[in-house]
Amino acid sequence: GDSVTQTKGPVTLSEGTSLTVNCSYETKQYPTLFWYVQYPGEGPQLLFKVPKANEKGSNRGFEATYDKGTTSFHLQKASVQESDSAVYYCVLGGRGSALGRLHFGAGTQLIVIP
Amino acid sequence: EAAVTQSPRNKVAVTGGKVTLSCNQTNNHNNMYWYRQDTGHGLRLIHYSYGAGSTEKGDIPDGYKASRPSQENFSLILELATPSQTSVYFCASGDARLYYAEQFFGPGTRLTVL
Numbered sequence: 001g002d003s004v005t006q007t008k009g010p011v012t013l014s015e016g017t018s019l020t021v022n023c024s025y026e027t028k029q030y031p032t033l034f035w036y037v038q039y040p041g042e043g044p045q046l047l048f049k050v051p052k053a054n055e056k057g058s059n060r061g062f063e064a065t066y067d068k069g070t071t072s073f074h075l076q077k078a079s080v081q082e083s084d085s086a087v088y089y090c091v092l093g094g095r096g097s098a099l100g101r102l103h104f105g106a107g108t109q110l111i112v113i114p
Numbered sequence: 115e116a117a118v119t120q121s122p123r124n125k126v127a128v129t130g131g132k133v134t135l136s137c138n139q140t141n142n143h144n145n146m147y148w149y150r151q152d153t154g155h156g157l158r159l160i161h162y163s164y165g166a167g168s169t170e171k172g173d174i175p176d177g178y179k180a181s182r183p184s185q186e187n188f189s190l191i192l193e194l195a196t197p198s199q200t201s202v203y204f205c206a207s208g209d210a211r212l213y214y215a216e217q218f219f220g221p222g223t224r225l226t227v228l
Contacts, residue, residue: 004156034216041221041222042221042222043118043204043206043219043220043221043222044157044204044219045219046216049216089156089157093215093216100145100208100209100210100215100217101159102217104156104157104158105156106154106155106156107156
């Protein structure tokens, strides 16, 4: 079945340093890949999505490339801020499915120290 | 702005009691979903619905029922609550007609079963 594996948290960084959260996926279909972010006390919200292989998505300085060859979708940011502290989820979605099913990774908590 | 709301936001229940969690969406989406969130597991799908009157089992449906009386409302019902159902529950809506549909999440309900 479909599955997602991502960096086990928590990840603690100092403000201004770079971030990489690794994400690998398994599927037999042609998925859309998402990164969701969840702040304390809130539900997950979409950070960005990439529906096609070999394309890059980005938002708020975060970016990830959908690499079909290595089945990876690593999240990167060049310089993190304290406000980036949150839980990040790598998510796999089926395309053209009536269910619109999403498969979530376990989440990676990011803690940014000022 | 599209919105998903949940009630109650916090709930304490006793073992063996009945619990109903409610969700309302103003997105006019056909699909709605119930997830639970536990540390180390990300979000796991409990039940989902394609529209009013339909409910389908997700990955972990045991001990839960769902009801979709209208396009806007989707409830999760625990007939006989158990301590293992202590968790944070999220409702989401999505338009699966879109080729790469994302889901929009509510703020969550924290349920404690004593």
